[in-house]
Amino acid sequence: MAERLPILHLVGLPSTKLQSSHALLHHTLGNGSFDTFSAMSSHLVASVGVLKQGSRWTEEVDRVLGVALTECKPVYLGFPTDLFHVKVSSEGLKTPLPYPHSAPPLPPSAASKGQPQENTVENNPILEHVIKEITERFKAAKKPIAIIDICADRFGCGPGLRELVEKSGIRFFETPMGKSVLDEQHPQYGGAYVGKNSLPAIRQEVESADWVLMCGKLESDFNSGSFTFDLPPQQTIELHSFETKIGFAAYPHTDIRSVVPLLTKALAAAVKDLGGKKEIKNGEKKVIEQGEQQRKDAQAVPKGENMGGEILHKWLWPRIGKFFKAHDLIIAETGTTSFGIVNVPFPSTATCIVQTLWGSIGWATGATLGVALAATERKEPGRTILITGEGSLQMSIQEVGTMVKMGVKPYLFVINNDGYEIERQIHGVTAKYNDIQMYDHQKMLPFFVGRNNSIAHASYEVHTPQELDTLLNDPEFNKPDKIRLIEVFMPRGDAPESLLNQAKLTAQANAKV
Structure with a gap:
């Protein structure tokens, strides 16, 4: 629910006869x-449906599925055992379920003829007004930008937004949750905006803009540098799942899926009317150049470091970023990984999967199983790469056994820094509850593979930058032909710079009354 995912929770129930007899x-x-x-779950899902004897079963199933696909949120469907084999009409199958990436129709209350209609400017004068208002503001702006956030991805607007920024010529940025929604190698990409947790020049460029198109905004604490976005409402347009905000006004029935294609055409026409894309002034060029340099500095693998010494975060993230390839699927665990990965440049077709809002420790291992299975259906499967901590891994380590069972072959990078480092940084540096029982990770894959030695697997442990660099450069290691565990030993107390900044911001936010 928090991460805006259309999940069907299908729940088996006792027979209607047993239920009625309590x-x-x-x-x-x-x-x-x-x-x-089902009552408990009603607070965690967008809709609850429970099939009962004599109810309209097929209509209820379609209703619940429709909510999940339209709202991109989870739903709950209770299914009694005695209804599994009941024969029902196939008439409902003739009506396609809604597609989450398609604009929803206008509800009857908003449609001019009292029936659901396609959400177009002809049928929706509010939508027409919104497009016109945003475009007029764009024409008057001297420094327009766009910020891409997670809901733009959930509703399938990534390709449309790429076309929008290209035809309008505006620079775009992304939040941590919006990472890799658009191409991070694109010449118009400006970097990650996380409020006060941004690189300084990137923050300056974003917060000095006079026209900000915020696409799919989800302003959670870790996604916004503890609510430090400094974007004046008067200059901000927010495209949301089911409404648009312009300044202080909110417009219903103008969802992001309807707005983006129409706005793309309008901005392209506006650029033509203005005689071309807006020029960047010298002062603004300097800020952009500073931002590009800061990004390069953050992405550069430090030279002159003691390659025989300890692996530190300031070395790890730039180096591991160079390991990524096109079509890779990178799962960043909640913790040091999700902060370390923010300023790592992704290849054009690589995908970042991260759980910034809910932030469940241990989530990423199970997610890796799902990602690896889904990747088998892609034309370009790419490599599935998990980067997690040894504490997080303990929460869901059994899913590695399922990976072996299903025959998927992800890379499992496990950062071993002697406990829950993110928790120590935020609260409890010396607290015993942030210590863990240490496993022997080199025995993990042999344990899960068991006696079936025909399943290809390999385990590595690296203690120095030189050892990890050599491994990442190995051509054989770069072939995703076996499930691999890479245990990366790092010193306790070391953390990514962005995590250190977030810890300070969190402490400041928690101290306010």
Whole structure:
């Protein structure tokens, strides 16, 4: 729900007969009630449906699925055992389910004829006004930019937004949750904007803009540098899932999926009317050049470091960024990884998968299983790469066994820095609850593979920059032909600069009354 994902939670229930008799069954609270868990789930999903005897089953299934696909949020569907094999009409299959990347129709209350209609400027005068207002503001702006956030990706607007920035000529930035939605190698890409946790010149460029198109904004604490976005509402346009905000005004029935294609055409026409794309003035060029240099500095692997010494974060992230290739799927665990990866440049077709808002420690290992399975359906599968911590891994380590079972071959980078480093940085540097029972990770893959030695696997441990650099440069290592575990030993207390900054911002935010 927090991460805006259209998940179907399909829940098996006892038969309608047993439910009606309030039988005391296992997996219940022993009180004869069978609606406790659906009631609990109602707070965590966009819609709850429970099939009952004599209800309109197919319509209810379609309704719940439709909510998930339209709103890009999870739904709950309870299915009693005695309804599995009931024969029903196939009539409902003739009506396609909504597609999450398509603009939703206008609801009857907003449609001029009282029936759902396509959301176009002809049917929706509010949408027409919004496009015109944004375009007029664009024409008057001297320094327009765009910021790409996560909901733009969830609703499939990445390709449309790329066309928009290219035809309008504006520079674009991304939040941590919006990382890799657009091409980070694009000449108009300006970097990651995270409020006060941004690189200084990037922050200056963004916050000095006089026309900001905020696409799919989700201003959570870690996604905004503890709510330090400094974007005056008067100069900001926000494209949301089901509305558009311009300045202090909000316009319903103008969702991002409807607005983006129409706005792209309008801005392209405006650029033509203005005689070409807006020129960047000398003073602004200097800020941009400073931002580009700061990005290069953040991405450069430090030279002159003791390659035989300890692996530090300031060396690790630039170096591992050079390991990434086109079509790679990189899963960044909640913790030091999700902060270290922010300013790492991704190849044009690589994808970053991160859980910035909910931030569940251990999430990434299970997510890697799902990503690796989904990648088998792609034309260009790419490599699946997990970067996690040894503490996070303990939360869901059993999913590595399922990876072996399903035959997927991800790279599993495990940062071993003797416990929960992100928790130590935020609160509890010496607290015992941030210590963990240390596993012998070199025995992990042999343990999960078991006696079936036909499954290709390999384990490595690296203690120095030289050892990791040699491994990452190895042509054989770069072939995704086996499941691999790479244990990266790092000193306790070291952390990415962005995490250190976030820890300070979090402390300041928590100290306010």
